[in-house]
Amino acid sequence: MRTLIRNAAVALLVFGSLLWAFVTGRPRYPLCRWDMYSPAMLAHPPSRFYLLRGETLDGRQVDVSAAGLTGALGPVNATLVAAVLKNRSLLLPSPHPLNATLLKAAGGPERLPEGVLMQDLLGAWGAIYNGSLPEGSPDRLRILRLEAHAALDPFTPVVESWEKSL
Numbered sequence: 207m208r209t210l211i212r213n214a215a216v217a218l219l220v221f222g223s224l225l226w227a228f229v230t231g232r233p234r235y236p237l238c239r240w241d242m243y244s245p246a247m248l249a250h251p252p253s254r255f256y257l258l259r260g261e262t263l264d265g266r267q268v269d270v271s272a273a274g275l276t277g278a279l280g281p282v283n284a285t286l287v288a289a290v291l292k293n294r295s296l297l298l299p300s301p302h303p304l305n306a307t308l309l310k311a312a313g314g315p316e317r318l319p320e321g322v323l324m325q326d327l328l329g330a331w332g333a334i335y336n337g338s339l340p341e342g343s344p345d346r347l348r349i350l351r352l353e354a355h356a357a358l359d360p361f362t363p364v365v366e367s368w369e370k371s372l
Contacts (some may be wrong), residue, residue, distance in 0.1 A: 254356065254365065259352045260349060261335075261347065261348050263347075264344040273333060275334045276334075286327070287352065296309055296315050328370035332350040332372040349370070351368070353367045
């Protein structure tokens, strides 16, 4: 009986606050889905929007889904790209031995160019994509390109891009 009362109280708190947030339009959660399109969020959109595109062996241009490659949801991939651009993996207390060698050769993280490991990220994504296709397939990628757009619109001009031959 005690467990039943405790579970009912927890359910009432969780679903009650969710219902209250939905009815009043004032969320009580850290980030509700409808907050993403609120005027405050639209006034400060993300600074960059990333698209992954490739060129196949037979010369066709294709859009590549980063979420399909990594198995992660979209915002996670944008965060991953931003972390690679800011060399965050090189700032860890105990970086990977190859990263430590790179840091030592450069003379510290402040002397490294932005996105020094971007080619590695594109190479890994390209290997995952090509690894899912048969060896002689014309759909295999020859080049993988990451494009940064200034707005959440793929038709805006490309601000910056990185390319990896596979």
